[in-house]
Amino acid sequence: MKALDWGLYVITDAKLARGRSHLEVARAAIAGGASVFQLRDKEASTRQLVEIGLKLRELTRELGVTFIINDRVDVALVVEADGVHVGQDDMPAKFARKLMGPDKIVGVSAGSVAEAVQAEADGADYVSASPVFATPTKPDAPPPTGLEGLRAIAAAVRVPVIAIGGINASNVEEVIAAGADAAAVVSAVVSAEGIEEAARELVSKIRAAKAKRL
Numbered sequence: 001m002k003a004l005d006w007g008l009y010v011i012t013d014a015k016l017a018r019g020r021s022h023l024e025v026a027r028a029a030i031a032g033g034a035s036v037f038q039l040r041d042k043e044a045s046t047r048q049l050v051e052i053g054l055k056l057r058e059l060t061r062e063l064g065v066t067f068i069i070n071d072r073v074d075v076a077l078v079v080e081a082d083g084v085h086v087g088q089d090d091m092p093a094k095f096a097r098k099l100m101g102p103d104k105i106v107g108v109s110a111g112s113v114a115e116a117v118q119a120e121a122d123g124a125d126y127v128s129a130s131p132v133f134a135t136p137t138k139p140d141a142p143p144p145t146g147l148e149g150l151r152a153i154a155a156a157v158r159v160p161v162i163a164i165g166g167i168n169a170s171n172v173e174e175v176i177a178a179g180a181d182a183a184a185v186v187s188a189v190v191s192a193e194g195i196e197e198a199a200r201e202l203v204s205k206i207r208a209a210k211a212k213r214l
Helices: 022-031 046-063 073-078 093-100 113-121 146-156 172-177 195-213
Strands: 008-011 036-039 066-070 083-086 105-110 126-129 161-164 182-185
Touching: 008 022, 008 161, 008 195, 022 036, 022 046, 022 195, 036 046, 036 182, 046 066, 046 073, 066 073, 066 105, 073 083, 073 093, 083 093, 093 105, 105 113, 113 126, 113 146, 126 146, 146 161, 146 172, 172 182, 172 195, 182 195
Parallel strands: 008 036, 008 182, 036 066, 066 083, 083 105, 105 126, 126 161, 161 182
Antiparallel strands: none
């Protein structure tokens, strides 16, 4: 497995990007210190995802940032992404692992300890505790786990845990203190007027929170 530089994990969303392209968002977020970038676009066609993915693969490879594709194992393989992230309603992690092979990253969303433990058993390299807080980007998401749920998930698995869902500069230090290895955000960066500045602020807070845990 490729080692992840855990910190700020940015997930793109065309609807929230204020007219900016996936590539523009990625470039600015990475300039601000994002260490993982995920392409998520539920409305793009397969061809569009491949075209966008190839451009993002070139950029992230050039800048040394981990590149993940949301949901689509086929697209991840075609564009040679570093990995894929699947949810509970997507391809099961054990099959994603089989297709991706042993050297690629497989991340799995987990809304409970049971789902997190199962994901680890199925070969996940990380689990995403989702959602920690209520989030407008996924109105149909399951009830938030809260910080207690995040702590329980972090204590139950050995793989890294990423916190996602309603995370922003006002609460990111709380999720790191609760045991998250990284914080994943969408609107807190993608919708910001200044993407680079928003990312930089989050990275600073994540580093400060991690330093307090040492």
